[in-house]
Amino acid sequence: PLVSGQGAARLRDAGIEVLQLAPEHPAALQAREILIGFLSRMVRQRPWVRLKVAASLDGRTALDNGASQWITGPAAREDGQHWRARASAVLTGIGTVLDDNPRLDVRSLPMPRQPLRVVLDSRWRTPPDAALFSAEGGVLVVGLAPLDAASEARQVALSAAGAHILMSPSQRDTDRIDIAWLLPELARRGVNELHVEAGATLNGHLIDGDWVDEILVYLAPKLLGPGRAMAALSPLSTLGAAWQGEVREVRQIGPDVRLIVRPPGRERF
Template sequence: MATTTETHAMRRAIALSARALGATAPNPVVGCVILDTAGEIVGEGWHRKAGGPHAEVHALRAAGEAARGGTAVVTLEPCNHTGRTGPCAQALIEAGVSRVVHAVSDPSPAASGGAATLRAAGVDVESGLLAEEAEAVNVAWLTSVRRRRPYVRWKYAATLDGRIAAADGSSRWITSAESREDVHRLRAEADAVVVGSGTLLADDPHLAVRGIRDAVQPLRVVVDSRARVTGEARVLDGAAPTLIAVSKDADTAHLPGVDVVRLPYAPDSAPGLDVSALLAELHTRGVRSVLLEGGPTLAGAFVAAGAVDAVVGYIAPALLGAGRNALGDAGISTIAQALRLDVTDVARLGPDLRITAVPAAPAADPIAPTAAQEL
């Protein structure tokens, strides 16, 4: 059973892992703390970028000989494969640690098995310490492994009556400077920012991260089935990489040198491009987390496709009474089909509220037998 010292060390490791959000794709964010035989912290580290040393290696280097006989506390099961770096399980064995405590087991087929390797070498291994907290920080990568698509966070800004623009189309600024600053944090934590052609043509957004030091710029993605974007659009200014997703028959002759991907239309006569195909393409490109900033039409398409993992709504204390709704047609025609959400956080940002929610787990079927009953 984990000690109080190990629990404190795990909380520190989780905090360290969060420092690299948005910078490690296609790898996970991981933090590690090394305790010596007396339970004192002698080394810390976190995975900073793909291709660089893993968290355990950084921490072991900092600890040196003090790691021998000590404990490694790490947010994710140490990897067991050789890629651009060597296996962390072997590095821990060679460093002479006697115990490894990890929060989350690695679900990826290529890298899992580190715990078994450590145990086979005589290392005491414990898993599951603060697993929920560690999963929350690493949710994008874990989702990408489990669902084979990027984690999608839909962000919108609206008035208290749910309008994202006035009747004349004006929308700057519905929310406060504090809320807009927080959006840049979300962008910095994402591997890609996605908008639709309607948002692009109406607002000409830049979509790059501003005001955050050393932020890795996310891929800017425009879903533009008819290739209406022009070379003057701000997303093509070179400040960050940009991808334009168009239909297979779109004319892109006016976009020389622009990274373009051709995708099929949505199935079942739904408008726009196939959301699943878009996410599969982004996953292939190493994107593990997506910030969806598109307007109501694109947001509705993602909701209809079951591809929204979290919602972040910035709600301003203002009323418009008319104008564009935050969410368009999502294939929901009756109250019974409503996508129910669990609120996970509410914060005050200047005059606004930021509400974070995730899709609620489906209610258990009272008629269906439980796993225990089936046994």
């Protein structure tokens, strides 16, 4: 909105040749991929949502006892840091905060700024001494209106710990945060790419609601047996109702394999 077509004119006025490429030109497609989050925010008024998962060949992200460090190798974990670094914000749920106490910052790359860490925490259970608060950059805790004095006190404690507080309307007939409200709210805060690192419950909720634009999967050549799934999806009655994606890229990262999968045509907006 601040430029609205004036950029090309200003370049031409400065004596710079400007070429307008067809949308399907390889260079135009490459530029679109680089700008995918910004374009999503401008056109759809919501971030580009990328869900990252590290799993075994049998789709387990942790053992039954919660142990998950480390399913994938150092090269895959380093690669994941680059995807965090390009995001405006990293999203997780309260379950991951309580189970793993992650920092969710970028630690292995020089960063002029850290992505915003966003926690979905409907009942304000995030500990004020969580590792999230020990890293540089902001923390946004999103919850519902406190139901009692105890949850209100927890909310106040989080604010005192440095968290930015955002109260969400609940999704109809549930006590869940309304994702349809949250994504435009994050866009209004300047979030272009939203990088999700969460557990099966939040992953499943986002996929079931068709909020995920891209899935970034690191698969380790391991079989873990019983354990925690990538996503707790709603049960299906037919195979035709399955979430269907297109594999956009397959690459070996150390001993592991990285897949990038998108719903068909998701980037065409």
